């Protein structure tokens with residue numbers, strides 16, 4: 060065994076081996092993989108090998124697409140059979156909501172280049188004659204989809220990696236991992252130590268145990284997953300004898316199962332409600348090719364629906380039931396990327412569709428390690444999208460929920476109930492009493508919108524058979540009321556959000572943004588360090604506020620910070636609540652080694668209340684002795700002020716485009732401030748508003764969000780950040796890359812569009828945009844702008860189509876709409892309200 064290597068990959072499942080393979084492909088041959096038992100002896104060997112391309116996530120969709128492409132060529136490259144059968148995959152739809160989901164997904168697929176076909180029930184019958192199709196609305200088909208033999212695939216990847224110089228040590232267990240003061244890692248095994256530059260953890264069901272070795276609480280706990288294989292069925296055997304094509308993979312989403320042919324019989328894999336977490340403390344030391352006792356009772360309801368759909372399934376005996384562990388995270392997507400707080404420690408864990416994802420996950424992680432950046436937007440799978448709140452108890456509830464929801468309709472406004480409430484701002488109960496309907500982000504409860512007192516959905520609303528499997532509405536409130544129906548279209552909350560927007564625009568509103576990520580940066584080196592890492596000029600005067608972006612080395616956008624200069628050597632940075640760990644980890648890793656800059660996270664020390672609307676000055680004036688005049692307190696400045704007997708740093712900025720202030724206050728004073736504002740605001744019509752109203756108003760201001768309009772896939776200039784990117788600055792992270800990108804020419808340009816003839820379904824982001832039938836871009840956000848009375852979309856299109864007035868088309872839920880490029884910030888383009 061080598062004593063030194065550039066990278067040590069731990070784990071010889073399909074994911075670890077793919078990472079090794081891709082490191083070699085990137086030109087790093089001094090890499091090794093350590094597997095405690097035999098390759099594939101974790102979860103990989105018993106996987107059903109399906110390669111579902113269907114995925115609602117832009118990140119995961121691209122990863123899956125790459126995998127299938129790779130698996131197509133791997134056999135020719137390595138000479139090792141991988142058993143790839145591209146027999147296609149058909150997903151059935153029985154309800155209108157499911158159909159909407161497929162049509163929404165078709166937009167994601169089209170923009171990332173995945174081939175999706177729409178089938179009629181008759182076409183389904185033609186391909187799958189054993190399937191009953193009477194009650195179907197239709198289906199979507201991925202023709203390139205199918206399955207692979209997971210163990211053969213892993214061996215092929217291993218062969219390819221070895222051919223490029225990688226070494227694989229089997230029957231070698233990693234027992235400890237330690238980082239030395241010089242930054243190098245020492246990986247201890249039962250056969251000796253290896254010193255290396257980078258460590259990759261790809262240990263499947265052992266992820267938490269591996270994490271413990273380096274002090275990481277990895278947000279992965281597996282869930283039991285079963286599939287059944289039947290004896291051969293004469294009809295299938297006949298088909299095979301007649302040389303007919305394999306019928307392909309059938310997915311009955313509304314009954315939560317997949318089915319395919321297997322050795323003349325059928326294989327049925329359900330995602331059951333009630334499947335328990337397993338290996339909570341990790342598998343045992345000698346776990347190898349391990350399966351659990353089957354639980355037929357849990358499978359029964361799915362067997363019944365499978366027989367109803369494919370009667371042949373009930374006509375043959377069960378040959379074998381597999382019940383194995385499948386790794387899960389709270390949102391069901393894997394964690395691929397750098398570990399937080401540790402340098403050069405990488406995670407490729409939490410894979411629930413690991414055979415499908417392995418190719419793409421290995422590709423992007425290898426790029427990240429070798430080049431320092433991935434090339435596709437990885438926010439949807441970044442390990443830092445979860446925070447320390449994702450502890451064992453949370454994971455157990457959330458991961459079981461994620462598993463049970465694999466096949467449920469993924470509504471864009473769905474808020475899943477498990478493990479909630481977790482983090483509550485002090486004003487939570489006050490907001491709740493005012494009718495707040497909460498959503499959850501990064502563990503925080505935030506009001507999404509406000510339901511009128513006593514508001515309730517009608518029986519008629521709730522009993523419409525739009526979905527079969529799951530309840531397409533929010534969980535009941537404490538008093539039993541159900542107040543929200545999920546939909547891909549305008550739902551029951553639409554008008555209420557409109558009222559909130561109107562009140563902010565005409566009077567004044569109050570929003571809780573306590574979930575914002577916050578930190579302070581202090582020290583003699585603070586200014587020059589911030590100047591060197593952020594693309595905008597750092598505020599020079601105490602009290603100034605600036606919007607500053609952190610770019611990738613190529614010039615894409617990684618993070619966005621509001622930077623407020625609070626003292627001669629001190630700054631307060633605010634960024635998206637959902638990305639606290641991500642943003643803070645990046646900052647911390649960039650800190651200079653000389654100690655001249657101090658970083659302190661203060662997210663939970665400060666709450667944030669946003670007062671916005673034309674009457675916000677009148678409200679605040681009643682509570683403070685600070686001079687609120689434009690001259691003394693202009694837009695984009697901040698000041699510590701008194702609010703009654705409490706205090707806050709008031710920042711004259713907001714995300715809705717109205718006169719207003721964000722109050723960043725000691726969190727323990729939140730309710731005092733809340734009560735003072737509500738009381739003082741009563742005469743001005745103050746009302747709370749939620750995230751959905753904020754989102755509608757930010758669209759009207761063309762304000763960009765990460766990872767939508769701002770992404771590592773788009774250069775900061777393509778995203779239209781020209782005002783915030785100071786190429787005239789001496790240097791900043793990504794400057795050279797951005798200049799080189801500019802030189803090569805841009806492919807995309809950010810635009811704001813009005814969408815015409817919308818009656819009930821606005822764009823949401825991810826819709827395909829066309830010009831004369833040709834795909835020319837994608838929407839990144841969309842919704843209804845209440846102040847403008849227009850349906851809007853923010854989008855990235857080819858630069859020659861970005862001119863105001865350009866006529867385009869956008870496909871929303873399968874229906875083509877006309878769209879026109881309109882000027883940026885269609886609401887109040889001169890920012891008069893903000894400056895009022």
Ligand SMILES: Cc1cc2nc3c(=O)[nH]c(=O)nc-3n(C[C@H](O)[C@H](O)[C@H](O)COP(=O)(O)OP(=O)(O)OC[C@H]3O[C@@H](n4cnc5c(N)ncnc54)[C@H](O)[C@@H]3O)c2cc1C
Pocket residue numbers: 069070071072073074075093094095096097098099100101102103104105106107108109110231232233234261262263264265269284285286381382383384385386407408409410411412413414415416
């Ligand atoms: C019943 C079932 C059916 C499935 N069907 C599909 C499917 O159709 N399609 C699909 O895409 N996915 C499917 N999956 C999921 C798929 O099996 C997993 O996502 C995938 O195998 C994960 O691969 P991995 O490399 O991450 O983990 P694993 O295959 O579990 O590999 C991790 C390896 O790390 C090793 N290891 C751990 N700790 C150490 C250590 N300290 N030192 C050395 N080595 C260590 C382990 O021994 C293990 O071999 C299915 C899963 C189940 C349970």
